[in-house]
């Protein structure tokens with residue numbers, strides 16, 4: 178996993194049509210925001226949402242929160258106009274829904290020459306083509322769309338997300354192979370804290386950078402689970418110290434808490450410390 182200067186523990190969706198939510202997000206503890214013009218906006222609200230969001234991004238202060246605009250697909254009547262409206266907006270990335278192949282990104286790359294592209298990974302074709310999508314030179318991030326994926330698979334929800342495992346794993350492999358940020362899908366039951374925490378822990382265990390969220394009440398749990406814990410930071414420091422000591426004695430392996438520590442573990446330990454520092458810097462900004 179490459180070190181990221183910006184944390185993506187909590188990535189909050191906000192429907193582009195909801196003025197109050199757009200305003201509120203300026204003070205919320207989200208690492209990143211997805212301003213949504215796609216599925217969270219009703220058809221007859223699409224034009225209004227585009228105009229409201231464009232005006233909001235020009236005037237509102239989202240601080241150092243990473244700003245991502247999710248446009249409608251190019252196969253819809255709104256997609257091209259969304260891209261034209263936000264190609265030069267005060268945003269940090271454009272998120273394209275339902276990316277199924279690298280050519281889908283190619284179609285928008287020319288319309289958005291100056292902003293990084295992110296891809297919603299949420300179709301069966303997208304899972305099978307994750308590697309070629311991740312290799313696209315303009316892509317810097319992936320977002321799992323587990324609701325759409327479940328719809329395509331015809332799967333049933335289970336707390337262990339059995340049906341999602343293949344897709345989540347394929348996209349993670351593809352993202353890591355190409356140095357991309359990748360965030361997990363949403364947890365729909367936004368009042369169920371215990372269920373959210375379990376799903377965040379599962380995503381963290383798998384290697385995701387963070388989780389997409391639909392409600393402010395979900396922020397605290399995602400931020401906590403995707404931050405290095407004090408125990409992880411303490412262990413990383415001890416591993417580095419023990420390994421440096423071993424090296425001074427001409428050895429390439431140290432033992433900490435009964436487990437071997439080699440150079441590769443030191444890379445992970447340094448990434449843990451760098452992530453904690455990036456989070457601290459973001460909090461202070």
Ligand SMILES: CC(C)(COP(=O)(O)OP(=O)(O)OC[C@H]1O[C@@H](n2cnc3c(N)ncnc32)[C@H](O)[C@@H]1OP(=O)(O)O)[C@@H](O)C(=O)NCCC(=O)NCCSC(=O)C[C@H](O)C(=O)O
Nearest residue numbers: 190191192197198201202216217322323324325391392393
């Ligand atoms: C889920 C909601 C519809 C709930 O809305 P509501 O009943 O209004 O919530 P509350 O009354 O509890 O709200 C309390 C206050 O918080 C603000 N709020 C609510 N949600 C957000 C938000 N997302 N961002 C910022 N602020 C928010 C309210 O304005 C209230 O403020 P105040 O007036 O000060 O009290 C609603 O949360 C919602 O619409 N969530 C977003 C849904 C969404 O974006 N869905 C699309 C993304 S999911 C998806 O498509 C994933 C993917 O594509 C896939 O396929 O899986």
Ligand SMILES: [Mg+2]
Nearest residue numbers: 216299322325
């Ligand atoms: Mg979706």
